[in-house]
Amino acid sequence: MDVHFITHNPSKYEEASNVAQEFNLSIKWYDHEYEELQEDSLEIIARKSCLSIMQTKPELKELHFFLEDAGLFIKSLNGFPGPYSSYVFNTIGNNGILDLMKDKEDREAYFKSVTAYYDGSTIETFVGVTKGIITKSLIGEGGFGFDPIFRPDDNNQTFAEMTLATKNLYSHRQKSLRILFTSLTAFAKQ
Amino acid sequence: MDVHFITHNPSKYEEASNVAQEFNLSIKWYDHEYEELQEDSLEIIARKSCLSIMQTKPELKELHFFLEDAGLFIKSLNGFPGPYSSYVFNTIGNNGILDLMKDKEDREAYFKSVTAYYDGSTIETFVGVTKGIITKSLIGEGGFGFDPIFRPDDNNQTFAEMTLATKNLYSHRQKSLRILFTSLTAFAKQ
Numbered sequence: 001m002d003v004h005f006i007t008h009n010p011s012k013y014e015e016a017s018n019v020a021q022e023f024n025l026s027i028k029w030y031d032h033e034y035e036e037l038q039e040d041s042l043e044i045i046a047r048k049s050c051l052s053i054m055q056t057k058p059e060l061k062e063l064h065f066f067l068e069d070a071g072l073f074i075k076s077l078n079g080f081p082g083p084y085s086s087y088v089f090n091t092i093g094n095n096g097i098l099d100l101m102k103d104k105e106d107r108e109a110y111f112k113s114v115t116a117y118y119d120g121s122t123i124e125t126f127v128g129v130t131k132g133i134i135t136k137s138l139i140g141e142g143g144f145g146f147d148p149i150f151r152p153d154d155n156n157q158t159f160a161e162m163t164l165a166t167k168n169l170y171s172h173r174q175k176s177l178r179i180l181f182t183s184l185t186a187f188a189k190q
Numbered sequence: 191m192d193v194h195f196i197t198h199n200p201s202k203y204e205e206a207s208n209v210a211q212e213f214n215l216s217i218k219w220y221d222h223e224y225e226e227l228q229e230d231s232l233e234i235i236a237r238k239s240c241l242s243i244m245q246t247k248p249e250l251k252e253l254h255f256f257l258e259d260a261g262l263f264i265k266s267l268n269g270f271p272g273p274y275s276s277y278v279f280n281t282i283g284n285n286g287i288l289d290l291m292k293d294k295e296d297r298e299a300y301f302k303s304v305t306a307y308y309d310g311s312t313i314e315t316f317v318g319v320t321k322g323i324i325t326k327s328l329i330g331e332g333g334f335g336f337d338p339i340f341r342p343d344d345n346n347q348t349f350a351e352m353t354l355a356t357k358n359l360y361s362h363r364q365k366s367l368r369i370l371f372t373s374l375t376a377f378a379k380q
């Protein structure tokens with residue numbers, strides 16, 4: 001059975017497809033911009049997105065598919081920006097986060113990715129987390145989003161300073177995808 | 191035909207009920223916590239909440255009902271926190287907003303309320319807006335939420351300094367409710 005990745009973002013599909021190849025899996029792109037609910041938990045948002053997609057696209061009920069949602073969670077800001085990371089990046093940006101963190105000694109943060117997989121009958125979620133800290137200024141020119149202010153543990157570079165190959169080693173998205181693909185491969189071998 | 195206000199918040203129902211009495215209208219409380227989508231527009235969120243409520247509670251399709259959603263929009267923060275105002279208040283709070291506004295000369299902001307009304311066949315939205323500025327510090331002990339940092343135009347007090355009666359004169363929620371109730375009363379007289 002083919003596995004479809006539902007996303008409107010071609011780079012996200014390409015990344016997932018590359019990771020899938022490591023597992024000798026081939027995935028198909030289902031180009032669709034779906035709705036996300038306002039919830040504090042990425043797992044609930046991803047699960048409910050699967051349900052709402054099946055309501056608007058009934059043909060998907062017969063397929064195997066997955067989708068992925070991610071966010072940056074900052075400890076001293078009570079998890080902000082969390083599930084609303086894109087909105088927050090598009091409005092107050094990295095400088096906004098740095099302003100909010102100005103007097104915070106605790107710089108702990110993590111990126112979290114949730115992949116929700118529908119196997120034709122139930123939905124399962126897989127989580128990838130990358131822990132690190134929020135820097136005190138913008139560092140690095142590469143990457144996108146919060147990359148210039150996030151430095152993963154065990155490395156002295158921000159995501160924006162790393163080569164893509166190095167950043168991929170720390171990628172929360174690739175972690176959640178690898179758990180899904182491991183589970184799919186194990187299942188196929190049974 | 192009875193008009194139902196869908197909210198899980200008893201104070202919101204009480205406020206709406208008091209405003210309705212000015213119009214000799216009586217409204218009924220339909221206690222239900224509904225889902226809200228992640229969208230940049232309150233109008234779209236309110237409309238889609240109506241649709242999703244009718245999917246989960248089919249009996250509502252036969253009733254007349256309304257719901258209300260609101261947010262604080264700050265000009266120099268590109269509309270942040272907007273539709274995510276409760277989440278932002280619960281995580282970074284008023285001090286977070288003040289940190290973000292520290293170096294901003296433009297303090298313009300507005301509270302916006304959208305009431306979405308379903309009349310048994312179509313959904314209509316009504317908008318109430320209250321313009322003002324974000325103060326440079328917390329001022330006043332009353333109110334809730336962003337009240338201590340918002341001062342409406344034409345007044346020298348923040349919402350948190352006002353008596354409830356004065357604050358009601360500026361209430362964005364009451365504005366959108368009054369437009370709805372005016373429209374309902376006009377219709378009833380036809």
